[in-house]
Amino acid sequence: MTEMTLDPRQLGTGGLFAAAQPDLASHEAAYGKRPSGWSRNALLAELDASGLTGRGGAGFPAWRKLAATSAGRAVVIANGAEGEPVSRKDAALLRQAPHLVLDGLVTVGEAIGASTLFLYATADSLPFVAQALAERRDRPKVKLVEAPEAFISGEASAVVNALETGIALPRDKPLRLGKSGYEGRPTLLHNVETLAHLALVARFGADWFRSAGTADDPGTRLYSLSGDVPTEWVVEAPGGATIREVLRLGGVDASSLAAVLVGGFHGAWVPAEGFDLPLTGRGLARYGATPGAGVLMALARGRCGLEASAGIVRYLAESSARQCGPCMFGLPAMASVVERIAAGERTPWLASEAERLAGLVTGRGACRHPDGSARFVHSTLAVFRDEVQTHLSGMCTAHRGWTH
Amino acid sequence: MNEVFWAFGRASGIVSLGLFTLVVVLGIVSRSGRPLPGLPRFSVALLHRSTSLLALVFLVLHVSTLMLDPHAKLSPPNVIVPFTAGWNPFWVGLGTVAFDLVIALVVTGLLRQRIGQRTFRAIHWAAYAMWPFAFAHALGSGTNAVDLWFQAYAWGCAAVVACLIIWRLSANFIETSRARLGRI
Amino acid sequence: MDALSRAQLELHIDFARCDGRGLCTELLPELLVRDDWGYPVGRGGRDVRVPEPLATAAQDAVDLCPLQALMLRRVTRA
Numbered sequence: 313m314t315e316m317t318l319d320p321r322q323l324g325t326g327g328l329f330a331a332a333q334p335d336l337a338s339h340e341a342a343y344g345k346r347p348s349g350w351s352r353n354a355l356l357a358e359l360d361a362s363g364l365t366g367r368g369g370a371g372f373p374a375w376r377k378l379a380a381t382s383a384g385r386a387v388v389i390a391n392g393a394e395g396e397p398v399s400r401k402d403a404a405l406l407r408q409a410p411h412l413v414l415d416g417l418v419t420v421g422e423a424i425g426a427s428t429l430f431l432y433a434t435a436d437s438l439p440f441v442a443q444a445l446a447e448r449r450d451r452p453k454v455k456l457v458e459a460p461e462a463f464i465s466g467e468a469s470a471v472v473n474a475l476e477t478g479i480a481l482p483r484d485k486p487l488r489l490g491k492s493g494y495e496g497r498p499t500l501l502h503n504v505e506t507l508a509h510l511a512l513v514a515r516f517g518a519d520w521f522r523s524a525g526t527a528d529d530p531g532t533r534l535y536s537l538s539g540d541v542p543t544e545w546v547v548e549a550p551g552g553a554t555i556r557e558v559l560r561l562g563g564v565d566a567s568s569l570a571a572v573l574v575g576g577f578h579g580a581w582v583p584a585e586g587f588d589l590p591l592t593g594r595g596l597a598r599y600g601a602t603p604g605a606g607v608l609m610a611l612a613r614g615r616c617g618l619e620a621s622a623g624i625v626r627y628l629a630e631s632s633a634r635q636c637g638p639c640m641f642g643l644p645a646m647a648s649v650v651e652r653i654a655a656g657e658r659t660p661w662l663a664s665e666a667e668r669l670a671g672l673v674t675g676r677g678a679c680r681h682p683d684g685s686a687r688f689v690h691s692t693l694a695v696f697r698d699e700v701q702t703h704l705s706g707m708c709t710a711h712r713g714w715t716h
Numbered sequence: 717m718n719e720v721f722w723a724f725g726r727a728s729g730i731v732s733l734g735l736f737t738l739v740v741v742l743g744i745v746s747r748s749g750r751p752l753p754g755l756p757r758f759s760v761a762l763l764h765r766s767t768s769l770l771a772l773v774f775l776v777l778h779v780s781t782l783m784l785d786p787h788a789k790l791s792p793p794n795v796i797v798p799f800t801a802g803w804n805p806f807w808v809g810l811g812t813v814a815f816d817l818v819i820a821l822v823v824t825g826l827l828r829q830r831i832g833q834r835t836f837r838a839i840h841w842a843a844y845a846m847w848p849f850a851f852a853h854a855l856g857s858g859t860n861a862v863d864l865w866f867q868a869y870a871w872g873c874a875a876v877v878a879c880l881i882i883w884r885l886s887a888n889f890i891e892t893s894r895a896r897l898g899r900i
Numbered sequence: 901m902d903a904l905s906r907a908q909l910e911l912h913i914d915f916a917r918c919d920g921r922g923l924c925t926e927l928l929p930e931l932l933v934r935d936d937w938g939y940p941v942g943r944g945g946r947d948v949r950v951p952e953p954l955a956t957a958a959q960d961a962v963d964l965c966p967l968q969a970l971m972l973r974r975v976t977r978a
Contacts, residue, residue: 482916483916484914484915484916484917484946486912486914486971486973635915635916636915636916636918637896637915637918637919637920637937637938637939638915638935638937638939639915641895641896641936641937642935642936642937645936672935672936672941674945675944675945675946676913676915676935676939676941676945676946677915677916677946678914678915678916678946746966747966749919749920749921749922749938751926756926757921757922757923757926758923758926758927758960758964761923761964761966762964828968829963829968832968833917833967833968891922891938892920892937892938895936895937895938896937896938
């Protein structure tokens, strides 16, 4: 494993990896016992005050998700299915701090009087959770469900579908999960990292949580570093940290990089001139990037961004569940156009065709896979604008001498 | 009077065959997603629907007049349960099978919104079985079967259905199939 | 204004069911066009706002959709 445990004092918080070992004794030694008896309203107020947002991608405020969950036979789902091949932070968390995730799940379940708790994660992570469950004295009834290793298996409706039918494919959902989710019951679905933070907010309070990070992005975040980096670390960094700072925590020299893909394959590229901006939606607004699920994929100087992007767009196209026409046909078409640009085909309209296809698929699926894929293509064409022009004239700055 | 029932029974059966042929044609055109000249796609769908109801009317007339006919002597159970008729049980029975399938198709068609797309679709496939049963019944028990005009009419219907099914199975059947295969 | 009059009529397209047969685009040419593969494209992606004068046509589209992929509903958007 490649996680890095930071000195908690350095972060000013307990941190998510403060326990020396994943077992219960180490967990309680680091954080103390889980406080029980949080009421729905009290937890709602505390989460609101803390400013905790979802760490699964969408970044929705945790309190609002809780507020939108109707009462009565509710279901809480801890989602640990990352899907993205370059995201490993949820797996790291479930392996190193399973009790923190379970604390969060049980706490929020108690608060809303949930009748069923699920933890959904890949086969690699489940044994650690099962082991943690077995040693807990509160014996929470948490159903563990295996997530397939597929890009879209962690999408909210795919998760609910997987729990109901065993098929981890997204579904069209005219109603919100909080109203009608798992078997038509009010359902609260959180990323496992969000639940781990929630467990700490429930223990130490909103003010403590806000002692790390910035007013705009309080608390800490986990980042999966990948791509052109010496080691693929998972690091915990305070909210509002810059890309350069997060990379440094992972031992990466940002000056060696041309760009970083932020948020995941559904995210956006941030070029080197953006490395000193805070890693928040507001800070990276000009690039359309958000921290999302905490993916930072590095692209070294001298590597062709279009080549790297073409591979990702093709991967996204192949990850389509092939349920919705615009996604099933639009994504491969989009991937072909980006590949043609990357290959240096001298066809001037290719860039505008890629833009058109990205616009066409946006918003037209049961899930957000086409939207996220389109966002990535828009970002690629914008950030590597000059490179696109070079390619369309048959050259590539990364491959010197490579001309058509 | 008996002759009237008999004649009417036959005539309504012959008309039914033609109308059901038209229903199958419109159904397949509908499935292709293509409009007809002067007829937009939704009109094709509506025409498919109304022609099937009209065909059902003639089919009910066909069955009920033959229930009144002393020669055919169809009893209510004979109408529902295949191969139980007193006269020409095998060939009449094929018609009974077709009749049962038509009832299932019409009922599920009318309740489409309520029973859900999956059930509707599964049962609607029976249309492809219904037509051959009706056709075999027309040839086998139709007393006009020896007449040349009837032969020409029935085989004409069969040729139309056969052509449409061949088209249905062809690669470019769906209007958008070319675009969807990436040949834009 | 009461809640109902503020509620907006919306046509929801279930793209997991939609097969792009094109009936809805014929019935609602003001709101929907077809994309390269025949699937409906409307402003707003899967939820298309329907002005009141087109309510009947939208209901026809719902009833005639061969895949039952359309749903007409009133929603109040904040």
